[in-house]
Amino acid sequence: MSSPELIIDVLRTQLRAAGITYRTLAERIGMSESSVKRLFGQKDMALSRLAQICQAAGIGMDDVLRRATDARPQADTLTLPQEKSLVSKPRLLLVAICCLGHWSLEQVVETYALTEAECIGFLAELDRLGFIELKPLNRYSLRMSNAFRWLPDGPVQHFFREHAVEDYFSGRFDGAGEALMCLPAQLSLASAQELNQKIGQLAADLARLHRHDRRLGAGERDGYTLLLGFRSWEFAAFTALRRT
Incomplete structure (x- = not known):
């Protein structure tokens, strides 16, 4: 289920919990009941419409978005091909590790010799790999769970052993x-x-x-x-x- 679908699903659940029917909601936002049903039957919803519905229903929009984020399936590990893709490009691996630490685009560019365009390209590549979900204004959210770990004896662990461990402990x-x-x-x-x-x-x-x-x-x-x-x-x- 995509993020927009999750948001609509969470919103529908919140409306039910508040005892608000499609008919009631339609009256509050000046639409027909059938139009409201079609709105919820779609796989996406404009933020302006989402804000209007939340305000009419007395539901916090931030709460809906947070619940949708919490409900999104997250992975504990990457697949072998995903890790191989990361170690094949050390700068991509660097940006991935920064994402695990919740670095912003601005922080990465400020700290490392990467242009903003290069960093955005790496974020887009991480989005395609399923590592993050790239959002407007080059913000992102991790698709990894809090229990995320690199594959045991996988490509990234091998990379760390070869290039990082001795340097770190020296x-x-x-x-x-x-x-x-x-x-x-x-x-x-x-x-x-x-x-x-x-x-x-x-x-x-x-x-x-x-x-x-x-x-x-x-x-x-x-x-x-x-x-x-x-x-x-x-x-x-x-x-x-x-x-x-």
Whole structure:
């Protein structure tokens, strides 16, 4: 179901919940009942008409749009061909990662050596790949869920191992706001899943702080990267010291 269809479906549900029939709505907006039925039978609706109906029904338009966004199916992973398409163009992968962090077009162009036209082209390509939904004024929404992860041992993970991990961990991690921790623990599966949810929340907090600090000048912000990994693993040298 497309976004316009979802919006109409949510609006119809909200009208029913409010006890407003097509006949009642038709009287309030000065249309015939049959015209209102045809309006809802279409797969799209002008924003001006949507606003008129919401106002006549006493329904918040923002609430309708938010519910439609929440109802839209979202993917937890990309397909193998989708990931291959990303790693085949490192700058496309860069923009995709920025989108995961909810960067605006302006932030990407401000930070990286990409023209606005190039960045818009990459956003359009990500839209075709099903990674984002491109909206007017070059805004977008992610088609990925909050539980999104790269394919295990997939193209993007291979790309990170080859190009990013060694470079990332070669740092001293002693700068302001930096940290490096390696914490072993004995956990049940339930506890591991609980911690995994908290990691997801941490990623969401990073995106929230990123959006909040967009109001600051470029000189007041610096590039930070959170690289998280959590798995059943022990360093081989430590395993060799285990009691038998």
